[in-house]
Amino acid sequence: MKKIHCLNPIAECGTKLFPEDYVFTDQAAEADALLVRSASMHEMELPENLLAVGRAGAGVNNIPLDECAQQGIVVFNTPGANANGVKELVLAGLFLASRDIAGGLAWCKENAADPQIAKTTEKSKKAFAGCEIKGKKLGVIGLGAIGAEVANAATHLGMEVYGYDPYLSVNAAWRLSRNVKHITNADTIFRECDYITVHVPLLESTKGMIDKEKLDMMKDGVVILNFARDILVNDDDMAEAVAAGRVARYVSDFPNPKVANMDRVILMPHLGASTKESEDNCAVMAVQELTDYLENGNIRNSVNYPSCDMGVCQTESRVAVLHKNIPNMIGQITAILAAQGANITDMTNKSRDRFAYTLVDLEHSLEEATIERLKTIEGVLRVRRVK
Numbered sequence: 001m002k003k004i005h006c007l008n009p010i011a012e013c014g015t016k017l018f019p020e021d022y023v024f025t026d027q028a029a030e031a032d033a034l035l036v037r038s039a040s041m042h043e044m045e046l047p048e049n050l051l052a053v054g055r056a057g058a059g060v061n062n063i064p065l066d067e068c069a070q071q072g073i074v075v076f077n078t079p080g081a082n083a084n085g086v087k088e089l090v091l092a093g094l095f096l097a098s099r100d101i102a103g104g105l106a107w108c109k110e111n112a113a114d115p116q117i118a119k120t121t122e123k124s125k126k127a128f129a130g131c132e133i134k135g136k137k138l139g140v141i142g143l144g145a146i147g148a149e150v151a152n153a154a155t156h157l158g159m160e161v162y163g164y165d166p167y168l169s170v171n172a173a174w175r176l177s178r179n180v181k182h183i184t185n186a187d188t189i190f191r192e193c194d195y196i197t198v199h200v201p202l203l204e205s206t207k208g209m210i211d212k213e214k215l216d217m218m219k220d221g222v223v224i225l226n227f228a229r230d231i232l233v234n235d236d237d238m239a240e241a242v243a244a245g246r247v248a249r250y251v252s253d254f255p256n257p258k259v260a261n262m263d264r265v266i267l268m269p270h271l272g273a274s275t276k277e278s279e280d281n282c283a284v285m286a287v288q289e290l291t292d293y294l295e296n297g298n299i300r301n302s303v304n305y306p307s308c309d310m311g312v313c314q315t316e317s318r319v320a321v322l323h324k325n326i327p328n329m330i331g332q333i334t335a336i337l338a339a340q341g342a343n344i345t346d347m348t349n350k351s352r353d354r355f356a357y358t359l360v361d362l363e364h365s366l367e368e369a370t371i372e373r374l375k376t377i378e379g380v381l382r383v384r385r386v387k
C-alpha cells in the first residue's frame with residue numbers, strides 16, 4: 001500500500017488513476033509521495049520516508065529541489081500540461097492592455113441605472129478607445145511550452161513576433177512557427193518590441209531580469225506581460241517606469257502589495273493555469289509519473305533526477321539506487337549484488353548534474369541484507385526495493 005498526501009487540491013480525474021491499493025492521507029509525515037500545485041514546500045520538513053513529489057504544473061520554485069535530491073526524493077513536474085491555459089490568458093492580457101476593456105466594462109456597470117445610457121455611451125466611449133495588436137511587434141522571452149504557444153498564436157493574430165531563448169531544446173524549436181523571428185540577443189526585443197512577454201522559469205539567473213536597465217532600453221508606451229513569476233520583474237523599477245508613463249501597461253498574474261497599488265497595472269490572481277483542462281491535464285500527468293516511479297522505478301519528467309525507463313520489471317526483482325554522481329558507484333553496487341549471487345538481467349545508470357540513478361533488474365529475489373549493504377556505500381542517498 002502506498003500513501004499519498006496532497007498539499008493542494010488536485011483534480012479528481014488525476015487522483016482516481018492511482019492503483020487501487022493507494023490511499024490518501026491527511027498526514028504529510030507518513031506519505032510515500034506528495035502532490036502539490038503552488039504551495040510552498042521550502043519551510044516544510046521533508047518526511048523521512050518520502051519517495052517522490054509530483055508538481056501538477058510547470059514552475060518548481062516552490063519546491064526545494066536540491067534538498068529533495070540530497071534525500072533521494074525525486075521531484076516531477078508536468079511540462080506543457082497547462083501551456084494552453086496560460087497562452088489563452090496571455091492573449092487576453094494582450095487585448096486587455098490594448099484597449100481599455102476593463103474601464104469600459106466598469107463604465108457600463110456604473111451607468112446601468114441611467115435611462116439615457118444608450119445615448120451617453122456614444123459620447124463616453126472615446127475614453128476607452130485603444131489600438132489593435134495586428135502589425136505590432138511582440139517579443140517573447142523563453143520559448144518553452146508556453147512561450148512557443150504564445151508566439152505561434154500571436155503570428156496568427158498578425159503580430160510580428162520576436163522570440164528569444166538561448167537554451168531552446170530541439171523539441172521546443174520544432175514546435176515553433178517559422179514565422180517567429182529568432183533573436184539571439186534579448187536587448188533587440190527590449191529595444192524594438194511594442195509588447196514583451198516573459199515565459200522563463202524563476203531561477204537565480206532570471207530573478208529581476210526586467211529591471212531599470214532593461215526598462216530604460218524599451219520603447220515609450222511598451223506593454224509588459226508577466227505570466228511567469230512575480231520576482232522576474234523588479235517591482236520598484238517597474239513602478240517608476242509605469243509612473244513615468246514609459247510603460248503603458250504592466251499585465252501581471254502575480255499580485256503583491258506593490259504591484260496591486262501600481263497605476264496602469266492589469267493584475268490577475270494567478271489564473272494562468274486555472275482552467276478545468278489545465279488542472280485535469282496536470283493532475284493526470286503528475287499521477288501517471290508518480291505511479292510509474294512508485295510501481296516501476298521509472299523516471300519521466302523529473303526536475304532533479306535523470307530520466308530512466310526500464311518498463312515493467314519482468315524478472316524476480318528490481319532495485320533502485322539513488323546516489324551522488326561520483327566515480328565507482330556502479331562497480332560498488334554490482335559487487336554487492338554479485339556477492340549475494342544475484343544475476344543482473346538489466347541495468348540502467350543515468351546521471352544529471354550532481355545526482356545519479358541506477359535501476360537494476362535481477363534474476364533472483366533480493367535479500368534484505370543486500371539492500372542494507374547497498375545503503376552503506378558512500379554517496380548512496382536511498383535504496384528502494386521496487387519489486
Ligand SMILES: NC(=O)C1=CN([C@@H]2O[C@H](COP(=O)(O)OP(=O)(O)OC[C@H]3O[C@@H](n4cnc5c(N)ncnc54)[C@H](O)[C@@H]3O)[C@@H](O)[C@H]2O)C=CC1
Binds near residue numbers: 082142144145202272
Ligand atoms: N501563470 C501561471 O499560472 C503559470 C506560470 N508558469 C510559469 O511559466 C514558466 C514557464 O513555463 P513553461 O513554458 O511551461 O516552461 P518550459 O520549461 O517549457 O519553458 C521555459 C523556457 O525558458 C527558457 N529559458 C530559461 N532561461 C532563460 C533565459 N534566461 N532567457 C530566455 N529563455 C530562458 C528555457 O530554455 C525554456 O525553453 C514556469 O516556469 C512558471 O514559472 C507556468 C504555468 C502556469
Ligand SMILES: O=C(O)CCC(=O)C(=O)O
Binds near residue numbers: 037057273
Ligand atoms: O498550479 C497552479 O495553480 C499554478 C500553475 C503554475 O504557476 C505553474 O504551473 O507553474
